[in-house]
Amino acid sequence: MFEKSTWIKLPRNVVVGHGVLADLGAVVDDLSVVGRPLVVTSPSPERLVGDRVRAQLGSDPATVTVENAGFDAVERVVEAAEREGATYLVGLGGGKPIDTAKMAADHLGFGFVSVPTAASHDGIVSGRSSIPEGDTRHSVAADPPLAVVADTEVVAAAPWELTTAGCADIVSNYTAVEDWQLAHRLQNVEYSEYAGALSRMTAEMLVENAGSIKQGLEESAWVVVKALVSSGVAMSIAGSSRPASGAEHLFSHRLDRIEPGRALHGHQVGVGSILVAYLHEGEQGMWRNIRDALAVIGAPTTAAELGFDDETVIEALTTAHRIRDRYTILGTGISEAAAREAATVTGVI
């Protein structure tokens, strides 16, 4: 008897384009959410567009600013929502406030609206929150946003490095899917052909268009935001972050533990993807294409460009498998010699 079932949760409205922040009020009205919003943001987005966002939302919006991601921040947002009598959340900013809002909304049983101010990560749309805790980092299931409003004028005005970080987060889907397929073959981990294909195609399209992604072009923000949406949808189809997070993400999460705040998430996973592609396929494999695409976009391809010394990269690569119970090419850990060879051959160190 056939007993399989799946529940794919997706946003109802995804609005991307020039000036669409002005449509936020209409988008919220269309969702039929009622009551008081709580805007969850971080310092820069608050300073840049906080007032414009609140002006779009009726019912005297409250605001909470998060400085660091983590369960503490989620708890603070939950408390603020209860204290302020909020009934829905608006995540405004980069991955940190959006992930925090997403998870707090899930705890509260509230809907939330995602308003990215940077094309820096593919959690804009996803039904996952990536939350650090101690030496580990959890990929927590949460409802995806009810709506996403991504104003390309705002995103294009953000520092260029945030956009190149988003590009690298997408390029890293190559190795994430490789790891997922490996885990499927070796560990019988459930694999979704649709999610895997969508994720890989998104990375391929971005790599093919890498030459046209240029600083100062709002069209580039458009291309990257659409790719981030597509990658987030792949995660929702999979019901996990597997299509967009493999060993390259474990490597990045370790770097976050060793030297928090040193480099952007997307930039770290991009360099991780070069290393992991080498570990998968050796010298003749995809790692050169990944490195070249990152270089064309202007994302870091070396430890030095990330701002880490060589030994930090080796430490992160040899301990990344401990981050979480997710089978990847790293298996139960790679030796220091193997890590050093991968980093040296690929020019990462």
Ligand SMILES: NC(=O)C1=CN([C@@H]2O[C@H](COP(=O)(O)OP(=O)(O)OC[C@H]3O[C@@H](n4cnc5c(N)ncnc54)[C@H](OP(=O)(O)O)[C@@H]3O)[C@@H](O)[C@H]2O)C=CC1
């Ligand atoms: N849930 C998921 O599926 C995914 C989650 N993630 C998570 O997202 C996080 C990474 O996202 P990221 O966006 O890099 O993190 P942040 O939210 O920390 O944003 C990075 C930086 O960008 C700044 N910023 C944001 N928007 C603007 C703007 N318009 N102009 C100027 N500065 C701006 C922030 O400033 P300030 O701090 O001053 O406000 C911050 O310093 C990681 O924690 C990662 O794990 C990543 C991918 C997928």
Ligand SMILES: O=C(CO)COP(=O)(O)O
């Ligand atoms: O960053 C992600 C996808 O780009 C997901 O993060 P996790 O590795 O925590 O699942």
Ligand SMILES: [Zn+2]
């Ligand atoms: Zn990521």
